Amino acid sequence: xxxxxxxxxxxxxxxxxxxxxxxxxxxxxxxxxxxxxxxxxxxxxxxxxxxxxxxxxxxxxxxxxxxxxxxxxxxxxxxxxxxxxxxxxxxxxxxxxxxxxxxxxxxxxxxxxxxxxxxxxxxxxxxxxxxxxxxxxxxxxxxxxxxxxxxxxxxxxxxxxxxxxxxxxxxxxxxxxxxxxxxxxxxxxxxxxxxxxxxxxxxxxxxxxxxxxxxxxxxxxxxxxxxxxx
Numbered sequence: 001x002x003x004x005x006x007x008x009x010x011x012x013x014x015x016x017x018x019x020x021x022x023x024x025x026x027x028x029x030x031x032x033x034x035x036x037x038x039x040x041x042x043x044x045x046x047x048x049x050x051x052x053x054x055x056x057x058x059x060x061x062x063x064x065x066x067x068x069x070x071x072x073x074x075x076x077x078x079x080x081x082x083x084x085x086x087x088x089x090x091x092x093x094x095x096x097x098x099x100x101x102x103x104x105x106x107x108x109x110x111x112x113x114x115x116x117x118x119x120x121x122x123x124x125x126x127x128x129x130x131x132x133x134x135x136x137x138x139x140x141x142x143x144x145x146x147x148x149x150x151x152x153x154x155x156x157x158x159x160x161x162x163x164x165x166x167x168x169x170x171x172x173x174x175x176x177x178x179x180x181x182x183x184x185x186x187x188x189x190x191x192x193x194x195x196x197x198x199x200x201x202x203x204x205x206x207x208x209x210x211x212x213x214x215x216x217x218x219x220x221x222x223x224x225x226x227x228x229x230x
Contacts, residue, residue, distance in 0.1 A: 008111050009151075012042040018131055018155040019043045020118045023052025025215035026161035027100050028073070034107045041110045042153060046117040046136045051097040052163050064093040067197060077103065119150055121158070121175055121211075128181075128210035130154035159212045173213060173221040181208045186223030188216065196227035 017033055019026045022045035033041050043050070057063045066074060066081070071088045074081055079099050081088040090096055105112055117139040122130035134150040142148060162172050176182045196219060203222055204214040219226050 008113075012040065012111050012113075012153065014130075014154040015040045015042050016155065017041045017157045017159060018118075018153055019159045019161060020131060021045065021052065021161040021163055021215075022047075022050035022112060022114065023161065023163045023215070024054040024096070025163070026159070027051070027054075027097070027104060029159055029161060029214060030110060031100055031104045034104060034110050037107075037109055039109060042155070043110070043112045044116050044118050044131065044133060044153075045112065045114040046139075048115050048136075050101060050112060050114055051094075054093050054097045057093050062092050064090040064096055066090065067194075121179075122152060122154065123179065123181070126181075126209060128158050128208060131158060155210075157206075157210060157212060159214060160217045161213075161215045163216050172217055173207065176208060176211070182221070185221055188219040188226040189223060190225060191227070192225035193227045196225040199224050200227060 016039045017030075019030050019033075019041060022030075022043050026043060026045075027050065030041050030043050033039050049055070054064070057065070065087050066089075067087045071081065074088065074090070074096070077096075077099050079090060079096055081090045104110055113133070115136045116133050117136045118131040119134050119139055120132035121128055122132060130153050132150045132152055134148070138145075138148050160172055173182065173185050177185050199222065200215065200218045203218050203224075204212065205218075206212050207221060213221060216226060218224065
């Protein structure tokens with residue numbers, strides 16, 4: 001276990017893409033990227049369990065509603081659903097999460113580092129060039145221990161798909177503002193799923209050189225309504 005993990009750390013210490021946040025958006029992004037076998041993708045997830053909020057439906061209900069035309073992605077993954085007018089319903093969100101992970105994580109060019117927090121960004125010559133990482137349990141105890149140094153992971157591109165602000169929001173757009181790379185972060189407006197999802201998809205983009213925002217990070221930087229989940 002130790003040898004394999006340390007080998008993965010060395011392999012992905014300087015990689016093509018780092019995806020921060022293994023919720024539905026981060027996993028879907030990594031899935032699309034891994035279609036190119038020459039692109040190495042590291043996924044950073046602060047929780048022990050990847051999937052973010054996609055293990056459950058809204059308000060702990062055990063169903064997942066997906067607005068069309070996103071059902072085409074479910075068809076590609078061979079996930080069954082009930083057809084409705086302008087949306088589909090998956091029997092349980094865990095079906096989506098487990099299916100996409102089973103297809104993604106077997107790929108040789110993808111590595112999930114779970115229980116790892118992204119504590120900060122690496123910025124070189126005005127470009128985001130990677131992330132500063134630490135094991136989540138270490139990050140949670142910085143105030144109780146002295147000098148617990150982080151690790152670093154260089155990347156050509158960092159994708160911030162962190163969803164809701166968590167205890168380690170350094171990789172999100174607020175960190176870009178605090179170091180002067182962007183001017184304002186209006187923050188997400190109130191919940192409006194029907195209004196939120198199309199702009200989030202349409203405005204997923206590179207906000208500064210080397211960093212792409214997607215999911216709720218788009219709503220944060222644009223002041224758009226939140227959609228409840230990535």
